[in-house]
Amino acid sequence: MIKIARRPQTSWVCTQCLGHLQRRRTFYAGPVSRRKAAAAATTATTATGSSSTVSTAHTRSSIPPTIPTTHSTSDQHDDTTLRAVFDDAAAWKAFSASGKNYTAAGSKKKVGLFGNAYLTEPAGFMRFTHASLNSAQRIVAKVASAATLDEYRAVVRDLDRLSDLLCRVIDLCDFVRTTTPDAAIQQAASDAWATTYQYMNQLNTTSVLNDQLGRAMDTPKVWSSWSEEERTVAEMLKLDFTKSAVNLPQASRDRFVELSQCIGEVGTQFVDTMAPAQPWVDLPSTSCRGLDPTIAKHFSVQKAGRRVVRLPAVSGQASLGLRTIHDEDVRKSIYYATRTASRQTVRLLENMIGLRAELAQLSGFESYAHMALRDRMMAKSPESVRQFLQALAANNGTTVRGEIQELLAKKQKTTGDAHTSLAAWDKDYYMSLVRREAVSAAPPRKSHNLPLSEYFSLGTVMQGLSRLFQRLYGLRFVPHATPPGETWHPDVRRLDVVSETEGHVAVLYCDLFYREDKSPNPAHFTVRCSREIAQHEIGEHAQSLAADGDPLFTDPLAAANDGMALSTYGGVVKQLPTIALVCDFTKESGDSLFSSGKEKPALLTHHEVETLFHEMGHAVHSVLARTSLQTVSGTRCATDLAELPSTLMEHFASDPSVLALFARHYETGAPVDYEQVAEGLRRARRFEGIDDESQIVLAMLDQVYHGTGVGDKFNSTQAFHSLQRRAMTEGSPVDPSGTCWQGFFGHLFGYGSTYYSYLFDRVLAERVWGEVFNNGSVTDSKGGALDRANGEHLRDSLLRWGGGRDAWRCVSDTLRDPRIAAGDEAAMALVGSWGIHRKRQ
Structure with missing residues (x-):
């Protein structure tokens, strides 16, 4: 889920930079452990208040007939390694070891997080922040002093670059501080985020950027020279200025800032502390017929001389009780408890x-x-x-x-x-x-003796996504070795997204396995947006390196993108979209082995397959967008359009021709019987x-x-x-x-x-x-x-x-x-x- 702002909107910084955390929060789930809460989420009361255990993504059209499975690929685009690095931890370890001596510049320097040269240690986050803010201040001064037609023509791209510099810090740090298990890095990322956010608030106390943008837009020779994309960005930024009360008297602007801060604080408190009026609901044990006996026993307590089942009022167990307990009066008690929030x-x-x-x-x-x-x-x-x-x-x-x-x-x-x-x-x-x-x-079906998940190992699903994108868009996933320091956890796999016409077009970091300290909510993050890097920017870095030198960079191209991935296709230099996908798929325990002796891979339910397809729909939107400005890059589109590509991908996850690309038994290779999928649908x-x-x-x-x-x-x-x-x-x-x-x-x-x-x-x-x-x-x-x-x-x-x-x-x-x-x-x-x-x- 992509651009709903949690914090107050700023005048020129994209709202999605300021809004990821809220979408990663869960509803109050009662006094259960984080892992139990994650499991309960599959059965708990949804935002609708109904307790369906199935995804709305399953609501599809009539079921097509089963078609033959075709897992064919080519020697040129072999994806055997792609499956192996997700299904076999040893294979990934061996593959990734090949990148131990890798650096983008070919030196012996330690690789930073995401390849960012600053982020080799916690202190690097603040160095990264200060470097970005220094560049931002120069751009603010440039826009404020614009006077000629050429300078006004550059205002939109200057403001977009200004936004990009701050988004580079905010997006990355917001992701890192809530994802990495390293406490020191969490704190460093949080400090860097706060410093950048404070700078944005300072910028919002002056109207100079708004005034200069208005003058540029009101100048016919400037407006007519802009591309459709530049005009779109100009109008977006102008509206953001209006919504941030930049034109109001100082007292009103101060009140606007105060209200915005209060809304963020109260909203956060609302989400973090939401609770039912009664935390538990006590049910007579004799009236709980139909409830899972294991749950009834686990939550059974003695109260006033009688045995009762005490369920958390808002929990997966209470939702299960609503679905299974036969006694209507008991269900009524549960319903009132689950539908009544505290005062x-x-x-x-x-x-x-x-x-x-x-x-x-x-x-x-x-x-x-x-x-x-x-x-x-x-x-x-x-x-x-x-x-x-x-x-x-x-x-x-x-x-x-x-x-x-x-x-x-x-x-x-x-x-x-x-x-x-x-x-x-x-x-x-x-x-x-x-x-x-x-x-x-x-009627019973012989093929249904095997769980459907055994046909959806994580590696085969990633194969399927790569094969699907290759057929639709000419894109494929290529595993990339990650030396120490590039990722925030050893479980993270890096994939390069490669186009058959444009070469390397994106970097995708896949953090897909369960960890105890990790949010159970699936999510897509654009850590860095795609943006065209102008030649004059590269020239600025070349002059800086020539004058002062920089121990982190010897190449102005690398300096222009902090050492992260670039593209030079068609003579245009672009910072490649850098994307992180986070899911919470459970790997089998170490004593559960293939007949070959290998550990069993992560096996996904069909709902989890849909989840991965959904998040990958966001990613491919970021990958395929061909904008030159980051303000409108990929998922930075209309909020009520952002979920279209990802929701569309759920249809592909249930299509027999798509499943035929990859859905096969993780050990025998037998194709899935689509009718088994169809029954679930x-x-x-x-x-x-x-x-x-x-x-x-x-x-x-x-x-x-x-x-x-x-x-x-x-x-x-x-x-x-x-x-x-x-x-x-x-x-x-x-x-x-x-x-x-x-x-x-x-x-x-x-x-x-x-x-x-x-x-x-x-x-x-x-x-x-x-x-x-x-x-x-x-x-x-x-x-x-x-x-x-x-x-x-x-x-x-x-x-x-x-x-x-x-x-x-x-x-x-x-x-x-x-x-x-x-x-x-x-x-x-x-x-x-x-x-x-x-x-x-």
């Missing part, structure tokens, strides 16, 4: 909402939603979001009504009461019951309408909380319950009075007024999958999931532009649908009417 949590939420409303009014906006949606969003106003969500809800309504009737019929049959109604604490139980009965009724589709309705309501709630009418006496609980009763399909059970689940809606902090984005991108991804990739099918007139022409069309119409072209134009070109090119309210409503799920065959 302190709700107060913090309402405080944050109020502060945001005041900030927006101070900046001259009607509401916080109006303010936030002006910034790099395809939906430019709350009304556009409303049009989209209402159309989407209408499309989804028929599905929901059918599913609710199915659940009601199942309850009436199970209880023998034809007049009973469906309560909120019944939904999960009867959905789970219907799914279990479907599994029991399915069919089960996952059950009750997708109900789950989607919950997400739609939460997206609407996000708009309510950040819209007009939020005053001192705003009651978030009343607003939530009122919205549920207005917006949910007739017959859908709603939260009873006395509950206040909104206190657990942690995404309100990071996604304030933009929570609809994921739904929006799911609709667009579904449409692209059907219109561009023909739902994965090959016909006489259209290619499918592996067709190069389809991949190149997606690349050229959308991925290559990053944020450098109007997002609506990119999507319109991708879908070949001019109806949405205007990007107005009608376009948003039309997208919503498409719905998330295609009609089944």
Whole structure:
């Protein structure tokens, strides 16, 4: 998940630099260990409040027939090593040992983290920071003194370079301080981050950058000389200045800074301390029939002379109880406990909402939603979001009504009461019951004796991704040896992304294995964006090296990018995108061996395969973008477009022709039986309408909380319950009075007024999958999931532009649908009417 700002936005620094941490936080999970919390996340109550154990990514179209598995590659592009370095720790150790004497400059110097020459020791983080800030100060002085046409023409690129210098520090340090297990490096990265952030705040106290950018934009000879990309960046930066209150009187600007700081502090406290009104729920042991006996025994305690099962109120175990315990009264008790946040949590939420409303009014906006949606969003106003969500809800309504009737019929049959109604604490139980009965009724298949995960070793999945990208875009992954110091942990694998036409185009660091001290949340990080390095920048470093010398660098090209990877394709020098992928896949224990004597590799569930495909979708967006400015590089696009490439990749993860590229048994090499995958997909589709309705309501709630009418006496609980009763399909059970689940809606902090984005991108991804990739099918007139022409069309119409072209134009070109090119309210409503799920065959 990519550009939702956690901290106050600054006038010219990209918002995603300031927002990674919030997206890596988890909801309160009760008093369980970090590893148990990670496991519980697969079954715990989601942001919707429903406790489905399946990914929404499984909601796909009709199941194609099984096709032959083809694992063919070529001598030129052999990927055997790629699999080995992920599946065999000894193979990676031997391979990586070949890089012990490697340095980019060919000397004996120690290699720094990510190849950054400054970062060979903790003290290097501050040296890196000071070098970057010194360069930044020179650029600020240059922009402030601009007077000629040529100097004003350079303002956009100068500001982009200024942003890049600070993003280099902020992005890298933010990643390192939350990922590395080394405490000294954590502290050094945190100090460097804080120093750079303080400098940005100082820059925001002066209007000179805004004034100079305005003069450049208002000069016709300057504006006409800029490229489309430069104009786009200029408009983005100008809007960022406006939103940071740079034009207000000093007292108002001071209040703006104070409010921004308060919002960050209160929002962080809201997420970090959210808790239920009662931490435990006590259930009579005799009434817990259906609950996993192991859990019942583990949480059994003696209370007032009787045996009770004491479950953490908000936990995977409580969610499991909602799905499995037969006694309706017990489920009701659990439901109330899991849906009622503490008063302190709700107060913090309402405080944050109020502060945001005041900030927006101070900046001259009607509401916080109006303010936030002006910034790099395809939906430019709350009304556009409303049009989209209402159309989407209408499309989804028929599905929901059918599913609710199915659940009601199942309850009436199970209880023998034809007049009973469906309560909120019944939904999960009867959905789970219907799914279990479907599994029991399915005819046995011989091939299903083996777990599906045995066909998805991590190495084979990485092979599959490389083979897929090679077929679609002419890209492949090439393992690269990492000498000591380049990575933050021995488990990290480096891959070079190589293009068949442009050579080396990106560096990808894969930190994919479980560690006790590591966040369980999968994530993609752009540690350094792609950006064109101008010849005059290289010249500056050449002059500096000639005058003063630098023990770290002898080459001005290396100095221009801190020693990190560069490209000189076509005579253009670019800093290569440097990307980190972080997941939490479990390696088998050391005593679990192949028949060959090797340790068993990490085996992924199909949901984990989808997760890896999703994160790789973000990475390929960064890789394929061909912008010259870092402000709009790759995933630095419209926030409500950023999840489209990654969500689209989930479709590929379930396509039989794609699985045929790689899915085979880790030991025997036997291909996966696609029908085994298909059965899981069919089960996952059950009750997708109900789950989607919950997400739609939460997206609407996000708009309510950040819209007009939020005053001192705003009651978030009343607003939530009122919205549920207005917006949910007739017959859908709603939260009873006395509950206040909104206190657990942690995404309100990071996604304030933009929570609809994921739904929006799911609709667009579904449409692209059907219109561009023909739902994965090959016909006489259209290619499918592996067709190069389809991949190149997606690349050229959308991925290559990053944020450098109007997002609506990119999507319109991708879908070949001019109806949405205007990007107005009608376009948003039309997208919503498409719905998330295609009609089944």
